[in-house]
Amino acid sequence: MGKVLSVSDVVTGEAVIVEVRVAQLASRTAALLIDIVVQLVTLFGASYLVGVVSFTSDPALTAVIYLVLTVLVIVGYPVAFETLSRGRSLGKLALGLRVVSDDGSPERFRQALFRGLAGILEFWTLGGAPALISSLISEKGKRLGDIFAGTMVISERAPRNYGPILDMPPQLATWAATLELSRLPEGIADTARQYLMRWHDLAPAVQHEMGVRIATEMSAFVSPPPPPGVPPFAYLTAVLAERRRRDEVRLAQQAGARRPSPQWPAQQPPYAPQGYPSQPYAPQTYPSSQPYAPQPYPSSQPHALQPYSNSQRPQFQPPAPQRPPSHPSPPAAARPMPGPAAPPPAPRPSEPAPGPTSGGFVPPA
Template sequence: MSEVVTGDAVVLEVRVAQFPSRTVAVLVDLTVQILVLVVGLISLQWFAAFTDPAMFAAVVIALLVLVMVVYPVTVETASRGRSLGKLLLGLRVVSDDGSPERFRQALFRGLASVVEIWGFFGAPALICALVSQKGKRLGDLFAGTIVISERVPRSRGDAIMMPPPLAAWAASLELSQLPEEVAAAARQYILRWRDLSPQIQYEMGMRIATQVAAYVSPAAPAGVPPHAYLSAVLAERRRRDEARLMRHATPQAPYGGAAPYGGPAPYGGPTPYGGPQPSGGPTPSGGPTPSGGPTPSGGPGPYGGPAPSGPPPAAAGHPAPPPPQGPPVAGPHAPGQETPPQETAGGFAPPQ
């Protein structure tokens, strides 16, 4: 992975194309160009019979310019950074700031390829790509471009999913001030979250969530566990980065269609990540519950952790007992009775 800084001073993570894939893409493009040259030269044999050598040489030079320069420049400009070989390998040429390749940049790349690829059989391009940290050849250095891979392999365990109850809140987040090192620490915590003990999960999560909350607004809803808060922030940040990077390449409505985080929102109304969720439909934890009903005690809660245990809901026709007045009094509890969780500062719920 490499980082590019956009014109809005936003850092994006992109996967730089590897040398083997770029080599195969170049070989595919060269094969197509050589075939066109061979067919063109064979077709010009009849023209040489009734014209003078100077005119024939001019036509041959024009054919070479068309195949070596005009063809790749036109294709890359029209396809926004893709040639035939790059299309087959899932590669794309973009500017150093992540924006689509422009005509001027494609022209610089095409002119440089005449020298470094056709003139010296690719030796300068090979040496420069091996020395460059981002695998740039001379044409990329002159044009200010970089070749990225759009087919990013991602294991299921590395995918940070959006908690559906936080989707609508995450859509309104201000993330431009979040430092990269804080986001990287939050990502490492989320990836290792299930391997930690419950106490370490909460203590480390509270520390990292407090650091993230100092740069992110608005504040988290009350009672949100730290790992769910961090998952929502990172998933929304990644969604915005991908949308910004591919906005010009593949235009699409950022909030239309199916929900990108795994399912509809559980609150009944339309959200930015999907269609409306009917009342009484499936909850994020799996089974259907009646509208407004609590999650069964002991079952998974809406954020992936265990749901807090508590008294069952009042039966139909009988009023619920009034809540206790005043601050909680510390003292012994009956066997099997648990103290209800208390909210902490910042909206994060303690471990259950």
């Protein structure tokens, strides 16, 4: 069984903490009832067929056949379904439940067999009381079969929590707009998102080691590579922020495409047409030769002469010639023309050459 609305942290094989929602008690009970009904119907139907087409009259052999048939239905049904469907029986499939390992990996055959054998004792022998008590005591809602097998039942229909919205680093916005993200798997994106959410809870060495490993794995599916010197957490943040932005744009475009556009009747336009003359303004006539009429001006002098009283009109006097200097003056020095900028001085042998910012990761070629 399980707890109500319980959320548990699962540490995956990659040492990443992932939140999973433990299945509720009501949903697990409903899934169990569906499985029991299917098992009983299958058992009665198979028993009826065996009785009809029985080829022996030996009661001992008939009892053995019924016993084998019962074990196959009660134990084989959950083991076969959960192994082939990766942790789902018909009841769990109907309720959106799944059996997983304690580290979040899919259920294996050995674990399904342990759960099936323990189910004989828990449900068919003791009526489900041990399973109920164990589920109420366990933090992750485990029954005895889950404790023995190292499994737990989770709900997959709960709303997914993507955590806080990641902000795009301003220095990487231009680069992120050119990313090719169509090949990025969902699992790597979820792993990176969980790493960023838990980044402040990790030790500095673990932050760097995990960040480099996840960023290197992600860079195999994302192109172009990041600029040199970009830290792993900044690279992961930029990729996830750009991926979320593109998803929002696509959803907005789909919502706009589904929105019905208003249908205006063609015979009734919203505004009555207005009649206008063929020419908005009357043509203006202008003289063919000159656009403006010539204005009469005096042909000789633009202004009337002013008389002077018995005096001569002042005449312009040229300046007196100057004697050349006894000693020639030196020519003025020419201004130097600006030349190309001088190259920067070469670094001294003792000084190391500047390199990329430390803290980045090298993506695979």
